[in-house]
Amino acid sequence: MNLFPSEEFFEALRQRANSxxxxxxxxxxxxxxxVVKIDYPDRAECYEIVFAGYRCVRTRRIASPANxxxxxxxxxxxxxxxxxxxDNIAANGQxxxxxxxxxxxxxxxxxxxxxxxxxxxxxxxxxxxxxxQFFDGAAAINAPLVAIAGAHLQ
Amino acid sequence: MPHVSESVERALDTLSEVLRGKLDLGWMNANPGGWGVxxxxxxxxxxxxxxxxxxxxxxxxxxxxxxxxxxxxxGSEIPDDMPSLGCYDxxxxxLVWADNVAHLYDEAVARQWSSARDIPWxxxxxxxEDLEKAMCQVCTNLAxxxxxxxxxxAKWLWHINHDFHxxxxxxxxxxxxxxRHMEVFRKRALANGGGLLRSSPDSEQLLRVIxxxxxxxxxxxxxxxxxxxxxxxxxxxxxxxxxxxxxxxIFRLCMQDEARHVAYGTMHLKYFLEKHPEREEEIHxxxxxxxxxxxxxxxxxxTVEARAILAGGxxxxxxEGFHKLGYLFKKQINEYLYRLKMAGIExxxxxxxxxELPL
Numbered sequence: 166m167n168l169f170p171s172e173e174f175f176e177a178l179r180q181r182a183n184s185x186x187x188x189x190x191x192x193x194x195x196x197x198x199x200v201v202k203i204d205y206p207d208r209a210e211c212y213e214i215v216f217a218g219y220r221c222v223r224t225r226r227i228a229s230p231a232n233x234x235x236x237x238x239x240x241x242x243x244x245x246x247x248x249x250x251x252d253n254i255a256a257n258g259q260x261x262x263x264x265x266x267x268x269x270x271x272x273x274x275x276x277x278x279x280x281x282x283x284x285x286x287x288x289x290x291x292x293x294x295x296x297x298q299f300f301d302g303a304a305a306i307n308a309p310l311v312a313i314a315g316a317h318l319q
Numbered sequence: 320m321p322h323v324s325e326s327v328e329r330a331l332d333t334l335s336e337v338l339r340g341k342l343d344l345g346w347m348n349a350n351p352g353g354w355g356v357x358x359x360x361x362x363x364x365x366x367x368x369x370x371x372x373x374x375x376x377x378x379x380x381x382x383x384x385x386x387x388x389x390x391x392x393x394g395s396e397i398p399d400d401m402p403s404l405g406c407y408d409x410x411x412x413x414l415v416w417a418d419n420v421a422h423l424y425d426e427a428v429a430r431q432w433s434s435a436r437d438i439p440w441x442x443x444x445x446x447x448e449d450l451e452k453a454m455c456q457v458c459t460n461l462a463x464x465x466x467x468x469x470x471x472x473a474k475w476l477w478h479i480n481h482d483f484h485x486x487x488x489x490x491x492x493x494x495x496x497x498x499r500h501m502e503v504f505r506k507r508a509l510a511n512g513g514g515l516l517r518s519s520p521d522s523e524q525l526l527r528v529i530x531x532x533x534x535x536x537x538x539x540x541x542x543x544x545x546x547x548x549x550x551x552x553x554x555x556x557x558x559x560x561x562x563x564x565x566x567x568x569i570f571r572l573c574m575q576d577e578a579r580h581v582a583y584g585t586m587h588l589k590y591f592l593e594k595h596p597e598r599e600e601e602i603h604x605x606x607x608x609x610x611x612x613x614x615x616x617x618x619x620x621x622t623v624e625a626r627a628i629l630a631g632g633x634x635x636x637x638x639e640g641f642h643k644l645g646y647l648f649k650k651q652i653n654e655y656l657y658r659l660k661m662a663g664i665e666x667x668x669x670x671x672x673x674x675e676l677p678l
Binding site: 191192193194196217218219220262265267268271272273282283284286287288290291292293294297 | 362363364422425426429430431437551555556558559561562563564567568570571572574575577578579581582585586643646647650654657658660661
């Protein structure tokens with residue numbers, strides 16, 4: 166059982182991606198660090214996802230984006246938006262037209278992309294298909310969502 | 320035997336000598352300092368340009384390219400009688416180089432896709448006429464402009480010294496990327512009951528400014544940073560307002576390529592300005608011309624109406640679409656200015672076009 170959000174959830178995404186090396190070989194190499202920042206009313210949860218070459222090499226929970234590797238791109242938004250995206254992927258097998266990463270971030274709401282400089286932000290666009298397919302992997306990893314934000318941490 | 324030229328006669332004589340056992344084998348002792356290397360892949364991605372640039376002196380890129388003017392590979396032994404081909408007149412590394420260019424080439428090679436196989440064409444669905452026409456007009460515009468990013472590198476490619484082969488390889492990969500973009504937008508226009516719509520005189524104006532840029536660096540600033548930076552946001556725009564998974568995939572894959580080109584252009588300009596800070600004004604001047612042409616192109620009625628229809632979700636929502644385009648324009652400008660700042664040029668106070676649109 167991979168509750169979202171949790172280290173187990175992102176580790177499951179990582180293992181799912183790496184379990185299909187031929188698909189990732191077709192998509193091409195990725196060299197970036199992504200921080201998923203999930204905002205709650207009173208706190209935030211951050212997860213670092215590191216990609217190198219054809220693999221997702223590491224996922225881990227971190228205290229804040231400041232603890233991530235240099236050059237990390239932060240993908241941030243409220244829990245409700247993240248939940249809706251993961252729900253949508255689970256229901257449809259992949260993000261539908263309204264729930265792709267690009268769609269959710271282009272108008273800077275409900276999700277927002279940020280980094281220390283534009284060239285790092287541009288990595289989000291440069292590896293967009295890989296990132297989309299990475300998150301679309303949520304459809305296959307049996308990830309129920311918590312009914313109340315943060316309940317699984319109590 | 321038919322009559323042959325002197326050079327063919329000489330080659331035949333040499334071959335006879337070799338076949339009679341009169342071997343030379345001097346070439347086996349050539350370039351002793353470059354022998355004994357063993358490039359290895361850094362990981363499972365295979366052996367890339369970045370890897371072979373880490374062995375011996377082969378990765379040392381000179382500030383001035385070889386004066387021989389030939390296609391001799393960097394690091395090989397060049398005989399004194401090597402002829403010049405007479406075309407390589409861009410011999411200054413600072414005029415073409417970017418520190419990320421080898422990495423970008425390796426990435427480009429790994430990320431090639433096929434518009435025939437990798438787009439789920441069978442997922443196209445009939446659309447309302449206004450939406451299909453809007454999508455076809457956008458695709459017509461994109462099919463028109465994309466290959467300037469093939470023609471422009473091609474214009475300069477055969478002037479660039481072969482000691483900068485990483486740049487040439489990357490340029491070649493860009494040309495192929497843009498061929499793929501031109502064909503995929505043409506394909507989308509012709510694949511769903513619509514067709515190509517109207518070409519744009521304003522588009523041609525911008526394309527002319529890019530193609531007539533006086534040197535590679537100004538052309539690159541116009542094309543990679545300004546033009547492709549704007550198109551990158553258009554591709555993001557296209558992905559968001561896609562009608563089906565087909566357009567989603569097309570725009571996501573194109574967006575990846577475009578961001579790679581922008582990355583090269585930004586880092587090339589940075590390298591150039593670090594070496595030639597006195598030429599900053601030249602860049603400002605060409606960007607002013609390019610910004611005006613780009614603005615006209617983006618605001619032509621055909622372009623802006625089609626995009627607004629898609630952004631709003633139909634002709635009846637075009638006003639909402641205009642509002643979204645206004646937000647995206649501000650984003651385009653800000654991202655463009657940030658990239659220029661990364662490259663070492665502060666352009667905010669000199670922008671030749673509005674920061675915002677009255678939309």
